Amino acid sequence: MANLIKATRLKIQSASPQVYWREIIAVVILLLAIVFFRSERKELLAIVPQIKQANGTWLTAALIITIACILLQSGMYVKTFAAVQLRLKWQHAVSLFLKRNFISVFLPAGGVSALAYFPSQLRKQGFNRLQVHQASALYAFTGLLTVFIVGLPVLLYTMFGITDTANAWLGLLALLVIIVLLAIIVNTVKQKRGAYRFIERRFPAFSAHIHEMLSANVKRSGVLQATFLSTGVEGCGILHIYLAMLALGLPASLGASAAAYIIAVLMMVISPFLRGLGAVELFMSLILQKFGYTAPQALSITILYRLFEFWLPLAGGLIAFSWKGRKLAARMAPALLVFTLGIVNIISAITPPVHERMRLLREYLPLSSIHASNLLVLFTGLALLVTSAFLLKGLRNAWIMATGLAFFSLIGHLTKALDYEEASLAAFTMLLLIATRSQYRIQSSRQRIKAGLKTAGISVAAVMLFGFVSFYFIDKRNFGVDFTWQQSLLHTLKMFLLMQDTSLMPRTRFGNEFVWLIRATGFITWGFLLYSLIRPGLHKHTEPENARERVNSLLIQFGNSSVDYFKYYKDKLYFFSDQHEGFIAYRIARGFAIVLEEPVCAPENKYSILREFDRHCKKMGLHTAFYRVNESSIPWFTRLRKHRMMIGQEAILDVTRFSIEGRDKKSLRNGLNSLQKKGFSIHIEMAPHNPEILQELKQVSDDWLQSFNKEEAIFSQGMFDTTELEKQDMILLKDPEGRIKAFLNIIPDYAEDECTYDLIRKTADAPAAAMDALIIKLIEYARAHNKTYINLGMVPMTGITQPENMAERVVKLAALKIKRFQHYQGLREFKEKYASFWENKYLVYDHDFDLLQLPLALNAVMKIN
Numbered sequence: 001m002a003n004l005i006k007a008t009r010l011k012i013q014s015a016s017p018q019v020y021w022r023e024i025i026a027v028v029i030l031l032l033a034i035v036f037f038r039s040e041r042k043e044l045l046a047i048v049p050q051i052k053q054a055n056g057t058w059l060t061a062a063l064i065i066t067i068a069c070i071l072l073q074s075g076m077y078v079k080t081f082a083a084v085q086l087r088l089k090w091q092h093a094v095s096l097f098l099k100r101n102f103i104s105v106f107l108p109a110g111g112v113s114a115l116a117y118f119p120s121q122l123r124k125q126g127f128n129r130l131q132v133h134q135a136s137a138l139y140a141f142t143g144l145l146t147v148f149i150v151g152l153p154v155l156l157y158t159m160f161g162i163t164d165t166a167n168a169w170l171g172l173l174a175l176l177v178i179i180v181l182l183a184i185i186v187n188t189v190k191q192k193r194g195a196y197r198f199i200e201r202r203f204p205a206f207s208a209h210i211h212e213m214l215s216a217n218v219k220r221s222g223v224l225q226a227t228f229l230s231t232g233v234e235g236c237g238i239l240h241i242y243l244a245m246l247a248l249g250l251p252a253s254l255g256a257s258a259a260a261y262i263i264a265v266l267m268m269v270i271s272p273f274l275r276g277l278g279a280v281e282l283f284m285s286l287i288l289q290k291f292g293y294t295a296p297q298a299l300s301i302t303i304l305y306r307l308f309e310f311w312l313p314l315a316g317g318l319i320a321f322s323w324k325g326r327k328l329a330a331r332m333a334p335a336l337l338v339f340t341l342g343i344v345n346i347i348s349a350i351t352p353p354v355h356e357r358m359r360l361l362r363e364y365l366p367l368s369s370i371h372a373s374n375l376l377v378l379f380t381g382l383a384l385l386v387t388s389a390f391l392l393k394g395l396r397n398a399w400i401m402a403t404g405l406a407f408f409s410l411i412g413h414l415t416k417a418l419d420y421e422e423a424s425l426a427a428f429t430m431l432l433l434i435a436t437r438s439q440y441r442i443q444s445s446r447q448r449i450k451a452g453l454k455t456a457g458i459s460v461a462a463v464m465l466f467g468f469v470s471f472y473f474i475d476k477r478n479f480g481v482d483f484t485w486q487q488s489l490l491h492t493l494k495m496f497l498l499m500q501d502t503s504l505m506p507r508t509r510f511g512n513e514f515v516w517l518i519r520a521t522g523f524i525t526w527g528f529l530l531y532s533l534i535r536p537g538l539h540k541h542t543e544p545e546n547a548r549e550r551v552n553s554l555l556i557q558f559g560n561s562s563v564d565y566f567k568y569y570k571d572k573l574y575f576f577s578d579q580h581e582g583f584i585a586y587r588i589a590r591g592f593a594i595v596l597e598e599p600v601c602a603p604e605n606k607y608s609i610l611r612e613f614d615r616h617c618k619k620m621g622l623h624t625a626f627y628r629v630n631e632s633s634i635p636w637f638t639r640l641r642k643h644r645m646m647i648g649q650e651a652i653l654d655v656t657r658f659s660i661e662g663r664d665k666k667s668l669r670n671g672l673n674s675l676q677k678k679g680f681s682i683h684i685e686m687a688p689h690n691p692e693i694l695q696e697l698k699q700v701s702d703d704w705l706q707s708f709n710k711e712e713a714i715f716s717q718g719m720f721d722t723t724e725l726e727k728q729d730m731i732l733l734k735d736p737e738g739r740i741k742a743f744l745n746i747i748p749d750y751a752e753d754e755c756t757y758d759l760i761r762k763t764a765d766a767p768a769a770a771m772d773a774l775i776i777k778l779i780e781y782a783r784a785h786n787k788t789y790i791n792l793g794m795v796p797m798t799g800i801t802q803p804e805n806m807a808e809r810v811v812k813l814a815a816l817k818i819k820r821f822q823h824y825q826g827l828r829e830f831k832e833k834y835a836s837f838w839e840n841k842y843l844v845y846d847h848d849f850d851l852l853q854l855p856l857a858l859n860a861v862m863k864i865n
Helices: 002-014 018-039 041-052 054-083 091-102 110-116 120-123 128-159 166-191 195-202 204-214 220-247 252-268 279-288 294-352 355-362 367-391 396-417 421-434 447-473 483-498 509-534 548-559 601-619 633-641 663-677 691-707 770-784 806-817 823-833 849-850 854-861
Strands: 573-576 583-591 593-595 622-631 642-656 681-685 732-736 741-749 754-762 789-796 839-845
Touching: 018 583, 041 294, 054 091, 054 128, 054 220, 091 294, 120 583, 120 633, 128 220, 128 252, 204 732, 220 789, 252 279, 252 294, 279 294, 279 583, 279 622, 294 367, 294 396, 294 421, 294 754, 294 849, 355 483, 367 396, 367 823, 396 421, 447 509, 447 823, 483 509, 509 573, 548 583, 583 601, 583 854, 593 601, 593 854, 601 633, 642 806, 681 754, 681 770, 681 849, 691 741, 732 770, 741 770, 754 770, 789 823, 849 854
Parallel strands: 593 622, 754 789
Antiparallel strands: 573 583, 583 593, 622 839, 642 789, 642 839, 681 732, 732 741, 741 754
16 A cells, blocks of 8 residues: 555656646746737727738838848858858758748747757758757857847837836846856856866766767857847848838837837747747737837737748748658649549539529520530549549650640530639649649550550441441330431430430330440440550560570679679569660569669769660650669769669678677577587588479478468569579588578679678578578688678668658658568668678669559569569
């Protein structure tokens, strides 16, 4: 019972409100603001007409001042970064300010905590995180300093003009105390005296970090320039309030503007949450009322000021964060809009029109034309739904078809029932498609288009012949008409074109079924024609007779990778350059040509061959992606404006430096000794191998696949193939009875001074140290063959310490949180025992949108057909 009471007391203590003091104060301030604005609701309603009548010229001037203020804030970053020997570009400084300003609204103590945000632009420039934090601290310090410098004379002025400035004095005094304390702390840490020595004794790690942070070699000129720019920021704030007064046609007072601004800034400084949202409006209004403005006038000035000083920069931050995804949005927006237009068309066609509009339309168009337009809208709606899917693939024909259908939708909506709302959507869709036409470059296969058109033409002729003959010989009782050949042809044509045929009135059930049969065959035929025109067709790939011999020759001449062996594998297709000696090995899946690594050729020809391959794939209607690209090769792809994503790291073992001696290798030695004591033996079997050994290896492989729930995979690795294994040296682990329990096959490695393996498999009852024994024996093999390195292969989804984009963040999170991928961490731990260093591997692709489809495409190319 005593333990329970003690645990309860500790739990109550741990839930002390002091832990959440920032949030409590923020809520109180917001409640005060809500009460104030609720009490002033009549005044709030009264300011709406006044704001609507604001002078546009002064509002434009305020907008210019907002832009100038953003540039000044960005300039402060440029100068404070320069003060710690970092060169920050202006465009990056603007982005940094907007992003930090945006997230500061949503963080506790946001004005300070947002300074820890370290965007990817700075990481890509190789900036040291510590230096960035030092520059950010200088930025914050200069901002506080200039608030005090500007605020002191303002409060001296207001002291003689209005009363009740004690609260402002307290805020300014608190700001002065903060500035002095910061200066004392920096001086104490730099000189390592006073309180710093106590902290150094009690918290050595923390004190070392603080000393490193505050002992930067700072250029005074940079700080002075940043202070000058920060003073300009304060001037912009005061000017914003002054311009708000002018825009509203109120008496403009520079003193009132300065006093209200200083109060607003002090509230933002002391506010622990939402950057003073609510509190700023409350206290600014009160201060302005002290200067003689009425409550509605004070609120109007405050709202306009906050629009230009707070809300517009906040919107700029939102745009800055979403700017990276602009290309993805631009790619998806037309397809989504086309799909939406398709839905609108269908709904519009099946719902009754507005009666007044129909009556007006009938005065200008015949009834038959109106019916025809209604069915046209319905069909184009269905066609737009299909076309939107192909737009996502970037097909040029899909773009042509979507643009044409949007145009027909525009005409159809206007002639159907004067539906100008739907027509406006169609017009906007058409304009967006025209604006983004450069995104749709992939050509559909001409051979398939020709074949599709021929098939569709034959279908049209067959359906027309069927309808014509049926109408001509159909019994009179079904329609009450004995059709002539002209009538038969006309009715068949109308129904095939999905036009409304009011003169045809079925009298029997068979007559109705016959009409729907003609319409259904017409719809299917038109749908097939549409699909034939836009479907992503692929050219039939035929390899030259001597392709594999030529590949082998080029690998011997230019090969330099551990996976070059798999470029010769039987699952690959080949692209041979017409300009240079070289080739690309790839597979096709889901509209992608996925390349293994990069071209095999002379280094100076790689860019040219990559560009040639890109053009070739566009003609074939394929997107390109490059799997397991080396970091050193990224510049070639950057020149082609391709994107990259880190997908893992490759472990490299330095044979000359590896040893199993030492404390960290104790468990490894114990495992090997245990194998030896139990009578296991490790052998190197040189190729060729007899069928009995290969059969036994097959049993081990099958046991491994079944026991560990694995499947054979190819593309960047091999499968169990007796034809290939027969020609490769093997490392075998045998039990005391001579049965094989684990094996490893050594494959050709085209990298100089390097050795590698492909399959490493064991039975379910093999000892735990079996894999280690194979690797240790492989090291002996490499030394005997004068190899310097062993490539241990890639570990996917690991090694991403600082993600550079959203895709890498997702990969890192998935590897940590999703159970399916967590086994890669075990593979990483196994290889880390041997790896001397790791090399980054990348997936290179054309567009961010491709990442939505590439996982399935990669999975497809790795499967055995």
